[in-house]
Structure formats: structure tokens, C-alpha cells
Amino acid sequence: MEAAALEARVLDAAETLLYGRGLQTVGMDEIRNASGVSLKRLYQLFPSKERLVEAYLLRRDGRWRAALASHVDARPSQENRILAVFDWLESWFEEPDFRGCAFVNSFGELGATSEGVAAAARGHVDALRRYLAGLVAAAGRPAWLSEPLLLLVEGAITTAAISGSSAPAGQAREAARMLLDADRSQVPTP
Numbered sequence: 001m002e003a004a005a006l007e008a009r010v011l012d013a014a015e016t017l018l019y020g021r022g023l024q025t026v027g028m029d030e031i032r033n034a035s036g037v038s039l040k041r042l043y044q045l046f047p048s049k050e051r052l053v054e055a056y057l058l059r060r061d062g063r064w065r066a067a068l069a070s071h072v073d074a075r076p077s078q079e080n081r082i083l084a085v086f087d088w089l090e091s092w093f094e095e096p097d098f099r100g101c102a103f104v105n106s107f108g109e110l111g112a113t114s115e116g117v118a119a120a121a122r123g124h125v126d127a128l129r130r131y132l133a134g135l136v137a138a139a140g141r142p143a144w145l146s147e148p149l150l151l152l153v154e155g156a157i158t159t160a161a162i163s164g165s166s167a168p169a170g171q172a173r174e175a176a177r178m179l180l181d182a183d184r185s186q187v188p189t190p
Contacts, residue, residue: 007045007055010035014056019102023053023109023117050114053106057120060102065127067092078139082149082180085132086173089156093166100161101154128153141183152176 013034017026028049032039046052071088075081092098099105107121132153133146156172 003045006037006041010037010042010045010052011056011059014052015060018053018056019060019099019105020097023106028052050110050116053110053114054116054120057103057106057117057124061120061124061127064102064124065131069131072135078135079180082132082135082139082141083173083176085135085149085153086156086169086176089153089160089172090166090169093157093160093169098161101157104154104158125150125154141180145179145183148179149176 010031014026014031017030017034028039028042031052032042035042037045042052046055068085068088071091072081072084075084103121103124106117109117111118111121129146129150132149133143136143136146136149152172152175156168159168160166
């Protein structure tokens, strides 16, 4: 089997196990068993568990951001695209395997001891920040709005994970709408 296909099998198994149970509770033997890839080949693909975790996080980042963008881009109005972020979050929170933010979870487990995990978490948040800034700019809104929107997104994800409810997405959406309305009321009319 081709290396790319083996790598995908390993990453699929790693994502299911690591996201579902946590980084420190899952061993390489479990990933080997779930992926059907020999331990020797697994270590050829990923020389350490830390490298596997970094690869899992980078791939998850790309998939997560692509799914978000696909949902948001389907909205015709630039203004509605900002609020669509929270609609997408709500649908994600309702998925049966939702366990919160993989990056926050991973940073909490290994961020203090693994620069690679910390860098992946920071990279994810920075990419989300840039994405939100792009939505804000496209809607003709001031740049300062992107930071509180980021906090609303991150807060909703964490609160949903802890509470086991999708309600934080709607609450964050309403707060975002109020921010947008408050900004609009400050714009002088010609």
C-alpha cells in the first residue's frame, strides 16, 4: 500500500482516538490496532507520538477550517457570513462525537511540554483570527470586531464542550449580532 494511503489510515485512527479520548490516554499500540498498520511502519511514518499528534492537529485544522468556510461561503450576504460562523458551530456542537476544540484540548494536555502541539494550537487560533478578520473586512466593518468575535467563537466551543449543549452557539451568535448592531449604530448617516 502506498505511503500516503497508510498515513491517511493512521491519521484517521489517530483522530478518532486522540480527539475522542485525549492525547495522553491513547498509546501508539492502540493507534496501530485501529489503523491496521504495523508498529514498525507506523514509526516509519511518524517517528514519535508527538510527530503523529502534530500531524493529526495540522490535518484537523485544515479540515475544520474548510468545513467552516464551506458553510459560511454559502451565505449570499457578507454580513450574514459573520453570523453563519455561529450557525455552523451549532451544527458541529450537535454532532455525537463533539468533544470541544481539539487544539484547546491538546494544548491543555501537552502545550507546556510540546512546542509542536503549542505551535499547532497557536496556528489554529491565528488562522481562525485571520478568517474572521477577512469576514469582517468583506462586510465593511471595522477591524476591531474580529477580536471579540474570536473570543465569542472560542468561548462558545469551550462552553459547549463543558455543558454538553449546543446552546452556547446561539448565545454567542446573539452576542455577535449585538456587536454588529452596536457598530452599525455608531456609523454616522450622511
